[in-house]
Amino acid sequence: MLYIVTGQPAVGKTTWATRQAANLRACLIDIDDVFEPVIKAGLTLSGMNADDRESAAYKQAFREPVYEAMFAAARANLTHVPVVLCAPFTRELTNPEWTQQLKHRFECDIxxxxxxxxxxxxKKQMERRGNPRDREKLENWEHYQKYFSAEKPRCEYIPIDMGEKKNGS
Known part of the structure; x- marks a missing residue:
């Protein structure tokens, strides 16, 4: 079984996915925990800002390889245990067929x-966590929010409301 935890940065994906993985006795593959050192090294070697996560150059160089590495790690573990993948998957959520494509690709329930x-x-949670990668997002908050449309995902999904009143986040 493959579980995918998505949502905007600072929504609480890592915390929620960690609990989910523990409850399921699943392998957790979190984009930040697993790939952050490699991304920072690559950005530094290329002369880019090590905290860049928003530029077209970053997305062109790192987005697909990182996501494909996550999927490869998931495949390697799925034969032994359930897997929880944790990442924004922003572009993928706009694809109405994404969940079905994953079921076909991994030959398991998703x-x-x-x-x-x-x-x-x-915004408050992002400010509170104080991650240098969030600086540009916070400085250009309105523009950044346009990237994450207010629309719900177009693929099959289960919504999890992380609003403060409901979850104490």
Whole structure:
């Protein structure tokens, strides 16, 4: 079984996915925990800002290889244990066929969780965590929020409301 935890940065994906993986006795593959050192090294070697996660150059160089590495790690573990993948998957969520494509690709059941919260709460949580990667997002908050359309995902998913009143996030 493959579980995919998605949502905007600072919504609480890692915390939620960690609990989910523990409850399921599943392998957790979190984009930040696993790939952050490699991404920082690559950005530094290429002369780019090590905290860049928004530029077209970053997305062109790293997005697909990192996501494909996550999928490869998932495949390697799925024969032994359930797997929880944790990443934004922003582009993938716009594909109405994504969940079905994953079922075909991995030949197993897939559950996509989409974590969401109000933009004001996300901004507060992002400010509170103080991650240097978030600086550009916070400086250009309105533009950044346009990247994450207010639309719900177009693929099959289970919504998880991370709003403060419901989850104490």
């Amino acid at each position: 559950i996509v969780y989409w974590l969401h919260a109000p933009a004001a709460q996300l």
